[in-house]
Amino acid sequence: MLPPRAELIRDLAEWLPRQRWFGGKDGPIDELTIGTATELRTGDPALHHLVLDVRQNGTTDHYQLLLGVRRDLPDRLRHVEIGRDAGGTSSTGGKRVRVYDAAHDPDLTRTLLAALADGASIGPLRFHHAGGARIRTDLASLPITAEQSNTSLLFGDAYICKLFRRLSQGVNLDLEVNLALTRQGCAHVPAVHGWIELDPGEPGAEPVTLALLSDYLHTGADGWSLAIASVRDWFAYPLPAGDEWAELDAAVAGGDFAAEAERLGAATAQVHRALADAFGVTTVPAAEVRALAARMNAELTATCRAVPGLAPHAKALTGAFLDLAARTAPLAVQRVHGDYHLGQVLRTESGWALLDFEGEPARTQSERRALAHPLRDVAGMLRSFEYAARFLITKAGTVPTESGPHLETRAHAWAARNRAAFCRGYAAAGGADPAAHAVLMHAFEFEKAVYEVRYEARNRPAWLPVPLTSLAHLTA
Numbered sequence: 001m002l003p004p005r006a007e008l009i010r011d012l013a014e015w016l017p018r019q020r021w022f023g024g025k026d027g028p029i030d031e032l033t034i035g036t037a038t039e040l041r042t043g044d045p046a047l048h049h050l051v052l053d054v055r056q057n058g059t060t061d062h063y064q065l066l067l068g069v070r071r072d073l074p075d076r077l078r079h080v081e082i083g084r085d086a087g088g089t090s091s092t093g094g095k096r097v098r099v100y101d102a103a104h105d106p107d108l109t110r111t112l113l114a115a116l117a118d119g120a121s122i123g124p125l126r127f128h129h130a131g132g133a134r135i136r137t138d139l140a141s142l143p144i145t146a147e148q149s150n151t152s153l154l155f156g157d158a159y160i161c162k163l164f165r166r167l168s169q170g171v172n173l174d175l176e177v178n179l180a181l182t183r184q185g186c187a188h189v190p191a192v193h194g195w196i197e198l199d200p201g202e203p204g205a206e207p208v209t210l211a212l213l214s215d216y217l218h219t220g221a222d223g224w225s226l227a228i229a230s231v232r233d234w235f236a237y238p239l240p241a242g243d244e245w246a247e248l249d250a251a252v253a254g255g256d257f258a259a260e261a262e263r264l265g266a267a268t269a270q271v272h273r274a275l276a277d278a279f280g281v282t283t284v285p286a287a288e289v290r291a292l293a294a295r296m297n298a299e300l301t302a303t304c305r306a307v308p309g310l311a312p313h314a315k316a317l318t319g320a321f322l323d324l325a326a327r328t329a330p331l332a333v334q335r336v337h338g339d340y341h342l343g344q345v346l347r348t349e350s351g352w353a354l355l356d357f358e359g360e361p362a363r364t365q366s367e368r369r370a371l372a373h374p375l376r377d378v379a380g381m382l383r384s385f386e387y388a389a390r391f392l393i394t395k396a397g398t399v400p401t402e403s404g405p406h407l408e409t410r411a412h413a414w415a416a417r418n419r420a421a422f423c424r425g426y427a428a429a430g431g432a433d434p435a436a437h438a439v440l441m442h443a444f445e446f447e448k449a450v451y452e453v454r455y456e457a458r459n460r461p462a463w464l465p466v467p468l469t470s471l472a473h474l475t476a
């Protein structure tokens, strides 16, 4: 009972740009078509799996959607209805039906668990069970509320199912890496239970990964929330006169995160070692490193054009990229995390776990798959300490105003303390010592900061001051 295609397409084209996970917000949709439509459950409610082909500015991206169809929409699903703002509900054969994002409907998402447990094939969709314990099918789902580029569903406290929104050709990096690390027995990633793929139906073409079912680490607290709580306590400590606070013993000030930061550094080094064991290490010659530095600088130039607030820092950043280009030694590269920040790590009762090996959402697939020096991840996490330290300052009203003038200095001290602890933990656990690789670290950190400026300008303009203020500090 799908509504007429033309009507559905019109409603989807209106709804899609408003979704957090839609990657094409900076331009209009030129054409939207339904690439594949697979009925996963008949009746009322019905569940359809859609791949939407979205053409923008000469390129076509593919997004997946679980489309729920009901004659009557319960109140609990009104907020995910598609088509309401475009002129009301859709109609089919004179009878009105309501369509909505079924990721929010536990009556329908059960279908996915059952198909995964059975290792089913439905149309072009292939459901895989990773082996090991049978997948439970009696659990209701709840979408997580975290800021996400995808949509993840919790099934009880057993599983988390990540539905990849923007689809890419070939095996998804998150699946590939997590499966390899699970098979290696790596304790710092959630074990994989199953995955869903789309068979493109062309001989020789690789399947497209649609979803990944993993252990839900239900005792986990995400690194970003822990860090923000620490910064809040750090700011709340009564200010001594002048700048004396900088000398304070952090343990006295309360809210210290440094021990966790150090353990996180150690876990990061262990995952880098496991990635090297699973996928290997290679070296790239100095000429390729020069090309990398040139790409970093080209991105800087393009981003300065789009975000003029970055321009005052351009000279310092170019200097760091030139230093990288002047390096004459070959560079050891391997698979890395690729988009490493505090929101990608969970503190569980048994230590830190790393999530989301998909790379940066704003990059192309081949860029995400490219091998890199592991210190690129270290630089990513150092940027995240910069972000966490300044987040509360940019959120007006969350810190006492009388401490305002001192806050940036305090933030800087919090970031410096935790950056140092993380690097200490990383080097002590066998990772390359960041202190001994200043040229690489500066270049990687500035590269990430440029990416962040572009990312924030596009996705969260209110956050733009965070990377810009941090850059002002780092380049001063």
Ligand SMILES: Nc1ncnc2c1ncn2[C@@H]1O[C@H](COP(=O)(O)OP(=O)(O)O)[C@@H](O)[C@H]1O
Residues within 6 Å of the ligand: 144, 146, 147, 148, 149, 150, 151, 152, 160, 162, 190, 214, 215, 216, 217, 218, 220, 222, 343, 344, 345, 346, 355, 356, 358
């Ligand atoms: N295995 C897991 N156990 C517990 N929570 C998880 C797990 N995987 C993801 N999460 C939670 O979901 C959030 C988003 O997951 P992530 O894989 O980073 O998605 P995205 O790629 O869409 O950003 C994480 O920040 C974390 O809070």
Ligand SMILES: O=P(O)(O)O[C@H]1O[C@H](CO)[C@@H](O[C@H]2O[C@H](CO)[C@@H](O)[C@H](O)[C@H]2O)[C@H](O)[C@H]1O
Residues within 6 Å of the ligand: 147, 148, 149, 224, 339, 341, 342, 343, 356, 359, 360, 361, 362, 380, 383, 384, 385, 387, 388, 452, 455
């Ligand atoms: O988690 P994603 O894969 O969606 O990564 C993207 O979004 C992140 C924000 O949600 C963004 O990270 C930036 O903001 C974080 C705070 O929200 C901060 O901790 C990171 O250091 C900062 O880079 C990430 O860059 C982007 O790719």
